[in-house]
Amino acid sequence: MKKKNVIDIMEMKKNNIKITMLTAYDHVMASILDEAGTDMLLVGDTMGMVVFGHQTTLKVTLEDSIRHTQAVAQGAKSALVIGDLPFGTFQVSPEEAVRNSVKLVQEGNAEAIKLEGGSERVTSIEKILDAGIPVMGHLGLTPQSYHKFGGFKVQARSEESARFILNEAKALEKAGIFALVLEAIPWEVAKKITEAISIPTIGIGAGPYCDGQVLVTYDMLGYFDFKAKFVKRYANIKDQILLAVQQYNKEVREKVFPDLTFSYEMPSSK
Numbered sequence: 001m002k003k004k005n006v007i008d009i010m011e012m013k014k015n016n017i018k019i020t021m022l023t024a025y026d027h028v029m030a031s032i033l034d035e036a037g038t039d040m041l042l043v044g045d046t047m048g049m050v051v052f053g054h055q056t057t058l059k060v061t062l063e064d065s066i067r068h069t070q071a072v073a074q075g076a077k078s079a080l081v082i083g084d085l086p087f088g089t090f091q092v093s094p095e096e097a098v099r100n101s102v103k104l105v106q107e108g109n110a111e112a113i114k115l116e117g118g119s120e121r122v123t124s125i126e127k128i129l130d131a132g133i134p135v136m137g138h139l140g141l142t143p144q145s146y147h148k149f150g151g152f153k154v155q156a157r158s159e160e161s162a163r164f165i166l167n168e169a170k171a172l173e174k175a176g177i178f179a180l181v182l183e184a185i186p187w188e189v190a191k192k193i194t195e196a197i198s199i200p201t202i203g204i205g206a207g208p209y210c211d212g213q214v215l216v217t218y219d220m221l222g223y224f225d226f227k228a229k230f231v232k233r234y235a236n237i238k239d240q241i242l243l244a245v246q247q248y249n250k251e252v253r254e255k256v257f258p259d260l261t262f263s264y265e266m267p268s269s270k
């Protein structure tokens with residue numbers, strides 16, 4: 001299977017082919033998502049919540065992102081691997097944004113980077129692109145602005161904020177991003193943006209009219225009891241893991257596992 005690149009992803013919008021993206025944080029999961037034909041794997045800073053158990057994404061470091069992107073890249077034979085710039089790694093200066101993007105590519109083996117924010121990020125985006133690194137944008141509910149938003153809240157629900165986000169999307173497109181994540185905004189607003197820009201929009205809680213969709217893999221596989229409105233469950237992995245582990249615990253305690261069929265034997269005992 002041919003390795004996908006950002007040109008392939010941009011072509012998909014032109015050819016009206018929906019794009020799939022899922023989050024991955026480790027090699028095993030990345031290999032499975034890749035084998036299933038997922039177009040892009042995002043090593044999102046949601047790892048802060050999913051892998052490390054934090055309440056927000058704010059504590060993820062560049063080192064965390066690099067290490068997990070390395071692991072995912074090892075498993076991605078065909079999917080495009082996108083590393084996420086964590087909170088604090090690109091906001092201070094465009095120079096720092098470039099330096100940290102280079103690290104994500106050079107050390108983490110990312111093939112593109114994602115950063116949150118709108119027109120205030122244009123200079124950084126242009127400089128990252130100058131370094132030869134493709135950039136994915138992210139507008140709407142940008143979780144790194146958790147405290148500014150007062151929590152995880154649907155964005156762009158007024159006429160004014162809808163107009164604002166549309167202009168932000170146009171500014172990011174002009175800056176040269178190859179794709180744009182739209183998170184938790186009304187579907188009507190996402191549709192308008194998708195029609196107004198030539199690069200693919202990738203929605204999460206942004207309705208059916210985006211050019212592609214992304215979900216946090218652990219959400220769609222049902223690892224958690226909590227489920228946001230926009231998450232469709234494609235499996236109930238938590239229930240299966242619980243059953244399997246309860247059975248294992250029972251069998252070990254009752255001396256059922258392992259029996260001799262799961263044991264090595266001395267050559268002489270044959």
Ligand code: KIV
Nearest residue numbers: 023044045046181214
């Ligand atoms: O960090 C992440 O996983 C994300 C997706 C939810 C889009 O930004």
